[in-house]
Amino acid sequence: MGIRGWWDVVEDAAELVWRRDCPGCAGTAVVPVAVGAGVCRDCAAALRRPPERVDGTGHPPVSAAGPYGGVHRALVLAAKDHHRPDAVQVLGEVIAGVVRHLVTVGELPDPRLAPVVLLPAPTRPSAARARGGCIVARAAAVAASGLGGDACAVPVAVLGEWASDSVGLSRVRRAGNLARSLCLDTTAVGRVRRLLRTPGAAACLIDDVCTTGATLSGFSLALAGRGVIPRSGVVVARS
Ligand SMILES: [Zn+2]
Structure with missing residues (x-):
């Protein structure tokens, strides 16, 4: 041969x-x-495909990689329900792609020039345990390493197990509900505040799916109470 x-x-x-x-x-x-x-x-x-802005989400402005359907939905389900590490990896790459787009349009700083702090949306610890770790936090870490430079992912909060069901409530009520049921890690929040002192630095909230924007608004509200104002939100899919 x-x-x-x-x-x-x-x-x-x-x-x-x-x-x-x-x-x-x-x-x-x-x-x-x-x-x-x-x-x-x-x-x-x-x-x-180019990312799109999700309308009517309040603060911060949220951008999605795509609609909740097709490949975007399948990846989220493969990560969450089937615990596939390869899906988490791809979700991280998709998130990094949206962040790069926001850098290009000037909404977020270039991570080579200033810190871009990715803040994964909180989940209930019991849900994270069942999935072998928080999917959003793991995907955010993949995204940060893909972005390079001074990009980093800092998990700052978990959702209390007592968080009430907010089905049927308005977005504002849901955001308030969520803000009240968050447990913020004060050490991690302190680290984020220090990172954001660098001129040009920005924080960006990360989640898998955005429906009404209540989760990211509530998360943003809770962080604002601790002196962290996120500039953007990035999700894999809008439903
Ligand atoms: Zn395929």
Whole structure:
């Protein structure tokens, strides 16, 4: 067997090893996934669309990578319900893509020039435990490392287990409810405040799905009470 034939065998073997179902197709399609890429070619194309602003969310302004459907929804479900680490990785890359867009339009600073502090939205500790850790916090950490420079992810809050059900309430009431049921980590908040003292630095809230914006508004409200004013919100999907 010549050199060329040998490499053909290696490539065939590599494809067998990496052949798995794409987390963006909700596990319905089995496709070869290129080494190092998290999704199939179709899903990668669907994820390359420009981010969009979510209307009527109050403060801070929220941008979404896409609508809650198709590949965006499938990735969130693959991470949350099927505990797939590859989906969490892709969610982080998607979040980093939206942050890069906000850097381009001047809403957030270039992390090479000033700190960009990603603040993952809080979840209940019991929900995080069931998923092997908070999905949003893990995705935010992936995003920060992908952004490089002075980008960092700082989990600052968890949701109290007693947080009341806010179904049927207005967005403002829901935001107030959420702000009251947050447990802020004062050490982590202190670290964020120090980071934000650097000229040009900005904080950006991160979540998986935005429906009414109540979660991010409530989170923002609670942080404002501790001297942290987030400039933006970034979510994977708007529903
Ligand atoms: Zn796919």
